[in-house]
Each structure stands twice: as C-alpha cells, then as structure tokens.
Amino acid sequence: MNTNNVTSKNWMIYGATGYSGQLIVERAVKAGMKPVVAGRSDEKVKALAEQYGLDHRVFNIEMLDNSDALLSGMHLVLNCAGPFSQTAEVVMQACLKQQAHYIDITGEIDVFEMAASLNEAAKVRGVVLCPGVGFDVIPTDCVAAKLKALMPDATHLSLGFDSRSGFSPGTAKTSVEALPQGGKVRVDGKIVAVPLAAKTRKIDFGGGEKLAMTIPWGDVSTAYHNTQIPNIEVYIPGSPAMVKQLKRMNWFKPILGLGLVQKLLKKRIEKKVKGPDEATRAQLTTFVWGEVKNAAGDVKDYRIEVANGYEITADGSVMVAQALLNDYADASGYQTPSMLLGDDLIEKIPGTQSAS
Known part of the structure; x- marks a missing residue:
C-alpha cells in the first residue's frame, strides 16, 4: 500500500469503532492519514480518537437528514456502519448534498443497485459513489x-x-x-x-x-x-x-x-x-x-x-480513499472498485498472488 500518497483533505470514517472500522483506522493512520472518526457512541468514538490523536464527531445516521454540519468540510466519507441497508442511502444522499465522495464496505446487492441508480445525480454533483471497497467486492x-x-x-x-x-x-x-x-x-x-x-x-x-x-x-x-x-x-x-x-x-x-x-x-x-x-x-x-x-x-x-477478508477490507478501503482524495479527486458517478482503479487493484493489495 502506498504510504506516501498522504492528503491534507478532511475525510471521515463513520462506524469507526466496529471491528472492521477499527482495523481501517489503524491502517489509515499507519499510511500517514488523519481521518475524522465518527459513530453514535460518544464513549467509544472519543476513546478511539484519543488513541490515535484524531478529530472525532458523534452522531446517529438519522441526524444527517436534518444537519448539514455533520459532514461539513469532508471531501470523502467511508461508511463502515452496517447493516448498510439501514445506513447507506442516508449517508449517500448526505454526501451528494455536501459534494463528498462516498465509499463503504458493504456486500449487499440492494445497496449496490441503489448506488447505481444514483449515477447521474452523482455525476451532476461531481461525486463518486463506490460501495464495496473491502473484501466485498x-x-x-x-x-x-x-x-x-x-x-x-x-x-x-x-x-x-x-x-x-x-x-x-x-x-x-x-x-x-x-x-x-x-x-x-x-x-x-x-x-x-x-x-x-x-x-x-x-x-x-x-x-x-x-x-x-x-x-x-x-x-x-x-x-x-x-x-x-x-x-x-x-x-x-x-x-x-x-x-x-x-x-x-x-x-x-x-x-x-x-x-x-x-x-x-x-x-x-x-x-x-x-x-x-x-x-x-x-x-x-x-x-x-x-x-x-x-x-x-x-x-x-x-x-x-x-x-x-479483513486485511483486504482494511488495505483496500484505505487505498481507494487515498485515490479519491488525490489522483482520482475529479472522478464522478457510480463506480465499482475495478471500474475506478483498474482490474489490477487487487494485485496492489498485500498478500495477493496467482493461484493458477
């Protein structure tokens, strides 16, 4: 994973205190990044933020419908809060409104289809919607x-x-x-x-x-x-x-x-x-x-x-975040991981080798 592609742009990991969320935070910090960690538990989010010296925000997903300030200043949001059937659409819509790229670690078919249906809206807003930036998929x-x-x-x-x-x-x-x-x-x-x-x-x-x-x-x-x-x-x-x-x-x-x-x-x-x-x-x-x-x-x-799968989710999501905050910052619309970063993306993630 490229640890030199560090950005000063603000981005958020929501659901950062879950099992996968904590792995991703650890991997992002190791890569020299400073995400804002967020979630609904004040105690857990604050403890995680203090552990890594990061900024934090505490809110429930439902609050995004009524407050633009929650994602204010974010160029990208990585959603790690599943089940994504309950969180993805709300966060995607908030990202479209705030013109922030959206990525997540879902594997849910309905979420992918919903994101694809927002392709034109995302292009108009200059936003990438790329769910499934982990082992799924x-x-x-x-x-x-x-x-x-x-x-x-x-x-x-x-x-x-x-x-x-x-x-x-x-x-x-x-x-x-x-x-x-x-x-x-x-x-x-x-x-x-x-x-x-x-x-x-x-x-x-x-x-x-x-x-x-x-x-x-x-x-x-x-x-x-x-x-x-x-x-x-x-x-x-x-x-x-x-x-x-x-x-x-x-x-x-x-x-x-x-x-x-x-x-x-x-x-x-x-x-x-x-x-x-x-x-x-x-x-x-x-x-x-x-x-x-x-x-x-x-x-x-x-x-x-x-x-x-957990290592791929941690490395893969950080790699996609780095790309969208840097080299691919002008991309837009619905994307799958390989549509966005090429079919060799998995080969850039540690541990990949031919099995043929």
Whole structure:
C-alpha cells in the first residue's frame, strides 16, 4: 500500500469503532492519514480518537437528514456502519448534498443497485459513489474485469471464493438479515430471486475441487455494471450437510424475516461472534475464482490467492480513499472498485498472488 500518497483533505470514517472500522483506522493512520472518526457512541468514538490523536464527531445516521454540519468540510466519507441497508442511502444522499465522495464496505446487492441508480445525480454533483471497497467486492470485481478482458463476448460469468476468515459481528448480522430474501442470481441482465443454495457444482477455487453452492453475493450487481455480462452467479464451498440445511431453510424464510426472530438471532451473534485477532488473520488466506463462457461454448477461468477478508477490507478501503482524495479527486458517478482503479487493484493489495 502506498504510504506516501498522504492528503491534507478532511475525510471521515463513520462506524469507526466496529471491528472492521477499527482495523481501517489503524491502517489509515499507519499510511500517514488523519481521518475524522465518527459513530453514535460518544464513549467509544472519543476513546478511539484519543488513541490515535484524531478529530472525532458523534452522531446517529438519522441526524444527517436534518444537519448539514455533520459532514461539513469532508471531501470523502467511508461508511463502515452496517447493516448498510439501514445506513447507506442516508449517508449517500448526505454526501451528494455536501459534494463528498462516498465509499463503504458493504456486500449487499440492494445497496449496490441503489448506488447505481444514483449515477447521474452523482455525476451532476461531481461525486463518486463506490460501495464495496473491502473484501466485498474488490477481489471478485477485479477477477470479473480480468475475465471480461480475456473473453469480450462472454455471456455467462461465474465467480466464487474459498475463505476461512469467518464473520465479524456486523457481517454476521447482515447475513441474518439476508436469509429471508433467499438467493440472488442475474439472468439475461435482470437480478432474479432464487432459493438458498439454488445451484451446486464442483469447483476448484485454487486449493482443490470442492462442492460449492450459489450465494447472493454483491457481484450479482457489481459484476454486471463492471462487465455487462448478462448472466452471473457467485459460489462458495459448502459441505453436503450445509447445502441440505440451507435448502431446508427455504421452507422457513417467512419466519426468518419476523422481527422477533431477527432480534433473537442478532442477540445471539452479539454474544458469540467475535472477529479474529491479528495472529489468526495472518494465517488465513482466500482463493478467488472466476469463469466465463460465450455463446459458442468456449470457457476461460482465472484464479488468484489473496489475504484474508479483513486485511483486504482494511488495505483496500484505505487505498481507494487515498485515490479519491488525490489522483482520482475529479472522478464522478457510480463506480465499482475495478471500474475506478483498474482490474489490477487487487494485485496492489498485500498478500495477493496467482493461484493458477
């Protein structure tokens, strides 16, 4: 990561006290940057600001609708407060009003689609909207772009990853929220709802062939805007038992969406789910795979091995922030990470190597 590309422009990390937020603050400071840290907990935000000698602001997301001062003077806002279905649109609209670039670390399809729908408004305001500047979706977004270059006439794109990073509390809560919605794939250019684990196949992600199943990953949205390939699926490994369990859950999706059930599941997550420590993260890597097909039946694939998801999120988000505050300050509109910074972005993040 470039630690010399330091800017004097003000920028903010909202949700800075969460697991991923704290990693990003640490990485930004290490890169010589001085973000304003922000969040809703006065005690936690102040403690984090004092730890790194940073300015801070304390507010709830809902306050942005009524106060321009909260983002005053910011050239960029990095939103780390999930679930992003509840925070992204409010922060994006505030950024458009304040003419500040917006980035976040979401993997939620609906958030990507909402950002894409604001493309023209963002261009008019001279603002970049680039959600998904972490593990969701930098590696897979770059692989999609690489494959499009390898096969410009591709009609089908499959992406996937084999990760052992586990979930942070925020990511686990987002996954719980998504369960009632089932799976998502893209068919003939349209996002289509499908059952959980709707399709399975054997895939060699880079560490040997494994049974894999479809998941509603962000690339169902972003890879289409990036490549214009009309048919897109995303896979992760899953044991036969896990696939069967998810298929059974399709019968209970309406129940999983009930407020009480969601509340109970999220409380359980708060008690039991903790992000991995530094030593554990250092031992974890991820294989990322992609495959394209064209109408003639030709097939090409591509694989890389990358660092664990948390390291990619920390390094990737800081790298994109640096670019938007410096070299890409005049960019505008909706962007995916590789649309903004090129399909070699993942190669610039520590820990990336070929898995082919």
